[in-house]
Amino acid sequence: MLLEAKNLDFAYGRHPVLSGVSIELTAGEVLALLGPNGSGKSTLLRVLLGQLGASGSICWDGRQIGQWTRRELARTVGYLPQTPAADPEQRVAEVLQTGRAPYWGAFGIESPRDLEVVHQVAGQLGLAEFLDRPIAELSGGQQQRVYIGRCLVQEPKALLLDEPSTFLDLRHQVELTRLMRSLSRQQGIGVLLASHDLNLAATCADRLVLLHEGKVVANGPPSAVVEPQLLSRVYGVPMRQVETASGRVPLVYPDLAS
Amino acid sequence: MLASLAGATLVWAIVAAGCVCVGSTGRVGWPGVEVLPYRIEIVLVASLIGAALAAAGVVYQAILRNPLADPYLLGVSSGASLLSLLWYLGALSALSLPIQAAGQQAFAFLGALASVAVVFLLSSRRRRIEPVTLILVGVIVNAVNGSLYLLIFFRHPELVSRGGGGFTFLVGGIQSNLTRQQEWLAAACVGIGWIVLACLSGQLNVATLSEGEAQGLGVRIHRLRWIGLTTASIVSASVVAISGPIGFVGLVCPHLSRLIVGRDQRRLLPAATALGAALLAVADAISRVLSQQSLLKTQLPVGVLTGLLGGPFFLLLLWQTRRRSEGAM
């Protein structure tokens, strides 16, 4: 069990954001976190990383979060926020190198392994020919790949992604989905991604967790969670299901007619 | 980091050797034995000040995520000036003996640190400091210090006259009457501070990202801000205490170095340090030479020259870079 979190409670001041949230992640699994705005998805990701203090227990790789140092945790978990900050004139190679920060020695001295890993990841993500170019010159999809590459050079066992496909077009969204699946299947990385897109999440994830007003209202395989009535209640919009071939995940869409 | 440190030191050494060759006596050339110690001393002091200000500037700009940040943003120079003026006041009072014994430089140092401490205190919430809040509070504290200073100055205008170096201290000029102990103390502060900053330079690369990302990459961002800003403030306070606020170096040298070695803080820190040291050594050399030309009555404070030298050079380089990037598109 890569991640085991139980009974998480968190509030900003007096405004409660998460109540009694429990979540688990295993290696090689893709877990999608769904829920409307304000349901606490982004907050949950930061809480899981120990960046926000919450009550409850969080266990990464069998150790309590309090026993991890920041650097150790950074070598185990990669995190990509919704709007990653990067200097537009920075080159792709430099952005990737920044991801090796958890491994740098004193005075920021790098080891040869750092360069190897950056190379490897760049090749894996098809970024090899862009290494010398400023990141601002790349397209949205390529930029997102660079940021994911920055997470991957941390050599993590788990990836936490906050709405990674928000600013991407359809083709790039699909590419990202494929990438997530290959990372989880081939490298055994546990992927936890927060998403707005119900159907895409349903197709790529092994398990879905649905949050509503800071509580977990559903946790299971897509076929169980993608249920029009439940989703209508959570999202506040009437939903209908589309019949698909058996064995495939059901699709839903908002019913504007009724 | 090591390669850039070596290269930067070499460049500085060449420039410094050139600065030793000029002075207020004799022709351009390696000086005689009686004058050599003085030349070496003044070039080293000027380099120390320039290096400290530039290094502090690099760290301030990285942590505050603001390209216009300079070492005086959080109140170092206004605090130093205020307390050095109070030293003059104190020297006339009943407490004159212990105050004189402490020396103006010690007072200035304390003033600088006290001012920064006030800024930190006012802008921290739950032991965390945010860059934007820091900058705003810094501006306010600077303004208050400045007003207090003017108040005292107009009340007692005779304070600064007939004091050893009062006016040049206030506009930013290397004091010619420092004791050896003060110089060594400043050098020690700057040296230790620089090593701490160099240690942090890797993390500074990450500090420019958002809080969540920085923490996600293993950097304890709040601890980094505290340590980085405190160390940079101590480094700049030690040199402001011996020279008064010399402007421009801390702001421009990081940018100039960025144009030459790029954005990586691990390379930027040594490069900016060497550039600052060289810039100030050259400015000081020019002011020493001008003083012998009888063009000006007295030695021009170095702060005046740094602006005149650094500004146009920086504009030229910026203009070239922009022209190239526009041409490339």
Place this chain on the structure above:
Amino acid sequence: MSERSLCGNCSFSRRDRGIALRSCWICLATSLVIWSLLACGCDRTKPAAAAGGAHTVASLVPAATDLIMGMGASNHLVAVSNYDDDPQTTRLPRVGDYQTIDWEKLAQIRPTSIITFYGPGRAPAGFAQRADELKIRQVNLKLDRLQDVYDSIGVLGEICGEPQKAVAMAGKIRQRVEAIHKRVAGEPRVRAVLVVRESGADLAGRDTFLDDLLTEAGGVNAVTASRYVTLDREGLAALRPQVVLLLLPGEDEKSVRRVKTMWESIAAAGQDAKGCRVCPLTQTYIEQPGSHVADAAESFAQALHLPREPASQPSATAAGAR
């Protein structure tokens, strides 16, 4: 190969290298220009050979320089202050003022004494350290009052090794000042102010040597505060002096006229409309506690006790009679 672009510390692209190269060229060119300018403009005068023998003096105080020259000991002077305007000292090297000191030149010149004018408790610690290293005797003068001038003459005579000349000069000045004092003893004291800068609002108060000279010249200072004061227009108008002495050494016509007009308007606006005489004094020595203090006292006396000026203002004597 992109291998090169990832090499540890130098990920230079071609563009960057171009910029770096160009900036190096600019650096080099600028330095060459600067060094050649410096080489051309270098000071070629060697410091004057110490004709003063065992007693050589570097004076950072123009008033002290003036005293030394007045007593005839100028051959002992080997360096002066940056602000020294005296035409006789143009050949001498300038080694600083109370703000900065050129230790390099002093190391070459090696005077036996150096004269400074630091206020009490304001001598920098580093100054003592460096002067001790060069084995230069530090003489800190006090020139606040007239008596200090007499005392300083003695001190300067001693460090120049010419005590007799010092005694002679001090005696001569004292004699002249006493003569002036006797001459005006019978007259009523004239209420006056001493304006010391071209702003017109900076005045010399009590406990200054200017005030001492004024007293010797038969005047009484309308300003009762100690040392130097700055007053606003209201404060200036409240003083109501009979004579306003404008001490503007070396100022040009225009400035003098401006201050004179300012004071005449202040006087005219005064409620009693008593006659007030405004006298500009522009001799270069008028404010200096140097060898010409007796001449300054004489100028004061003449200005204070002068018969009426051919102007539209009522005379001072007539005003005094009222």
